[in-house]
Amino acid sequence: MSEATQDDETPSAGTSRGQYSLKSGDTFVVCDAYGDIRGDASGLFHNDTRMLSHFTLDLGGKPPSLLSAAISHDNVLFTANLSNKPLPPMGERATPQGVIHLQRMRFLWDARLYERIACVNYGDSEVQVTLALRFGADFRDIFEVRGTSRKKRGTLHEPKVGETSVALRYDGLDGVTRCSVICLSTLPDRLDGDSAELRLVLPRLSNTELYVEIGPDHAQPSRERFRAAAAKARRAMRRRRGHGARPRSNARLFNAWLERSRADIALLVSEFPTGPYPCAGIPWFATPFGRDGIITAMQLLWLDASLARGVLGYLAEHQAHETSAFRDSAPGKIMHETRKSEMAELGEVPFGRYYGGVDTTPLYVMLAGAYAERTGDEVFIDKLWPALTAAMGWIERTCDKDPHGFLTYAQGEKGGLLNQGWKDSEDSVFHADGTIPPAPIALVEVQGYVYAALIAMARLAERRGDDDASAQWRHRALAMRKAVEELFWDEEMGNYGIARDGNDTLCRVRASNAGHLLYVGLPKLWRARKVIRQFRSAPFDSGWGVRTLAMQQARYNPMSYHDGSVWPHDVAICAAGMAHYGERDDAVRLLGETFEAAVHFGMRLPELFCGFPRATGEPPIAYPVACLPQAWAAGSVFMMLQACLGVTVDGRRGEVRIDRPSLPAGVDRLTLHKLDVGGDSIDLGFERIGSRTVAFRAGGSADVRILAKV
Missing domain, CATH: 2.70.98.40 (Glycoside hydrolase, family 65, N-terminal domain)
Structure with a gap:
């Protein structure tokens, strides 16, 4: 997504009358605290x-x-x-x-x-x-x-x-x-x-x-x-809010954040024939976005698989079948954005149905794989299989054009997006000296998504009995992993570069993009730990979460859209990546920092906020035109909570795996009510006892296996 606008429940700095929003279906309203609508x-x-x-x-x-x-x-x-x-x-x-x-x-x-x-x-x-x-x-x-x-x-x-x-x-x-x-x-x-x-x-x-x-x-x-x-x-x-398991703790303020986040996601969800779909954010993005919908569904998947099913179904229905430079489409690509407005209908802008997101297609396949593991819903995966193979076809054809096998992008026609990863502002990809690199661009996190998509397809194909296809996808995944480790790692930085450009030159910039590699589990352990140490340091950690760009990097600006600001969904992905490599305490710390930011924002996290260092007694500084509410900002608490608790739900085997859980600071007890596991429902309890957190069955079906590692 690109630029948005401020939308808060209370008057904010620079907006004395405040901004408030409601949404229902394809209709939304933005007004001030008086209830007035005054243009802008x-x-x-x-x-x-x-x-x-x-x-x-x-x-x-x-x-x-x-x-x-x-x-x-x-x-x-x-x-x-x-x-x-x-x-x-x-x-x-x-x-x-x-x-x-x-x-x-x-x-x-x-x-x-x-x-x-x-x-x-x-x-x-x-x-x-x-x-x-x-x-x-x-x-x-x-x-x-x-x-x-x-x-x-x-x-x-x-x-x-x-x-x-x-x-x-x-x-x-x-x-x-x-x-x-x-x-x-x-x-x-x-x-x-x-x-x-x-x-x-x-x-x-x-x-x-x-x-x-x-x-x-x-x-x-x-x-x-x-x-x-x-x-x-x-x-x-109430129907929309009633889906999925509900976390509830002994901490009143933490519960308020959980409930506000659930309510914001419910507000943004639209119902389609394919199921529920979370629109991205109000006011500029109150419409289905591919990337945003997928990531929000991933954030909620462990609690509510119905959102992922709705997202997968909708995006399959809107998958590209033709090539268009204007819409940046090609057969198999997954939609980036759709609009119903006059200008979109007339082709004055390409966003009526626009495909200019390089990461949306591999993210789609990742979500399908995660949904299959979470639910065991093979029937739905069979229905999606043509869309999944078409998506992988586009990924593989595009990767085959690159000498290293990377998934790259270049702007289609003028009017489309110049940068096509989640950091899609024009200055978000650059070299160490600040110069803008030539296309085509291979973003580091996108190669991680491709790696994860290949692994997902290999597992799905294996369950379908297609061992040859499974072996081919696993081989490509290993080749991608090897290429990323060889060509994106920079020993002097002790980190992964943000991208490789059209001249096959590494953009040696320390950014949060590497946290997405951690999330998919691509880096070697020792390299992952180097990245994590940097994320803990002051240049990255603002005190309110991980910045999109480390201080002292060229183009660093804590008031920018992507070059030094803090995005809650990005922080959540980094936290989940840290937990993936066993650094559970880092996930707990980032959840605590984000919670304290949420308190200052009235329990409703904005799309992003400024990346200034935290100062004693001062709140985080708002980004003046951030979407609020915004789906993946609201969903970030649930991804970070899963990272802290170490919970994985396997619907196919009917089991829940819990790996060394840790409760957030200030929370001593937490219960997940009505967690669906392969059609059975259980309540999971977590309690702090001394320095340890223990997990236990708090109710529900005895048929669900709980495998806990303390």
């Missing part, structure tokens, strides 16, 4: 088009004062509590400040925004006040909102004003008519194409309610419709 990155969006770009509320011609704003724990309801500023007289006397309580409650359901505006007068006499709503829709494409200019747009029609509604309409160049209809439950005193006014008479302690709905067609808002739709939205969210 805020708005009501549907299918990557901004359906409402302005929506504000005034009392007596003045914006109200903010008392509080919050999103419910289940991520369904946004609530702003407001109060009046001193109001000019409309009767015998002026209304003093702070006597009218105004509450805005909002949610999304079935491509509609529902809002209840409730006013209560706590003054000592009747109050008369004018409530005004101001609104507008620019119907801009998400890429326009992000800053892309267009030579031509469609037709924006004059608003159509009814008694209690205003219809806003835009005819796109793609032949699609897009409508936003603002509907009120009460006949306003004045209504025109961009505002509505209601003159309210509020007796003391009276409660006056106005219901508003904004959707693609006309409706008649009411209390009954509001309550019925809210109940449906909450039931749907």
Whole structure:
């Protein structure tokens, strides 16, 4: 992914009004703490088009004062509590400040925004006040909102004003008519194409309610419709949150982080015919991304395999079958990104269905292999087999073009991504002197993914009885491992270079990319330990997690997108890699650092934050335009927790393996409730006893074997 925007539950530095978001299906809304939409990155969006770009509320011609704003724990309801500023007289006397309580409650359901505006007068006499709503829709494409200019747009029609509604309409160049209809439950005193006014008479302690709905067609808002739709939205969210095992500890704050992370993933999940799929993040990436969906599914796989199944099915359905330089597609490639917007439909941007991610295809095969081990679901793997062999076909054909057998990339047509690994900003790959290398580029972590994909396919083929194919894939995996060890390791750095360029020159840069090699288990033990020692050191470890780039490297900038910032999902992968090589204490330390960062971010980790060194008494410094919530940031706690507990679930054998578990600091007891193991369910308990952590069966099926190593 590339640049995003700030989205938080409380006002943050540089954003005095805060940013809040809700999502339901293909619809999401971003507003400030007052509930207002004021352009910029805020708005009501549907299918990557901004359906409402302005929506504000005034009392007596003045914006109200903010008392509080919050999103419910289940991520369904946004609530702003407001109060009046001193109001000019409309009767015998002026209304003093702070006597009218105004509450805005909002949610999304079935491509509609529902809002209840409730006013209560706590003054000592009747109050008369004018409530005004101001609104507008620019119907801009998400890429326009992000800053892309267009030579031509469609037709924006004059608003159509009814008694209690205003219809806003835009005819796109793609032949699609897009409508936003603002509907009120009460006949306003004045209504025109961009505002509505209601003159309210509020007796003391009276409660006056106005219901508003904004959707693609006309409706008649009411209390009954509001309550019925809210109940449906909450039931749907409960279903999404109810999947998978649930970790629960004796530590209240740690539990709050776990629950917020589960709720954020549930918020971002969309349901498709192929199953659940986690959209990447709000606001810029509220759509399926291949890489993000795969990594989020990997993070949750040990707890909830249904997400991985949904991701695998969706991406198989959207696999490339033709070659296109514009879309960077080739037969067998797995999708990087899909969009439904006007510009994508017209081909003004290549992201309608875009394949410019070099790592997505091997990651897809990795996930399929991990899913098969976790569940033993051979029937589903058989269904996926044509997609998996096609994916491996693309990987092998591309690797065969490189003299060393590496998987490389180069930008397709202009407008596509220059860099196509997870660090996809234009300056994220460079030489030790800071110069940008020529393409094609072979990223070090991508070769690790290819190695893991080859091992996964070898195991899958062996279980299918195809020993010849299994042997061939194992041979290629060993060759890849040997080539990476010979051509990416730099003895002087004591680390792996970030990439090899089109001149076959190593980019001698110390970056977190090597942590992904640890995750797949490619490095030799002694080299892995050298990398881990560097990750422990101050140039890498900010005190809030591992930086994407070590200090003192060329282009290091703790405020950059990829060159010195901290990404929670990247930290989680590094922690899991350290644990893979037996360094469980490092995983515990990184989980502790990330947890302390989460506390400062209101238990909701952003996509990334700045990589400045931790200072006593100071919080981590926010990256100003990070996605929040963001799927793989929310999933990072679960990957790190698995790394700490050393849990592996083998659904085929019906067993759980636990390797030298360790609980996070401050957590003395933890239980995994309803962990599915090959169709049986168990509860696993972990408890700190002295300096050791012991694991035990806390309930559930006795048929599941638990193999624990202390």
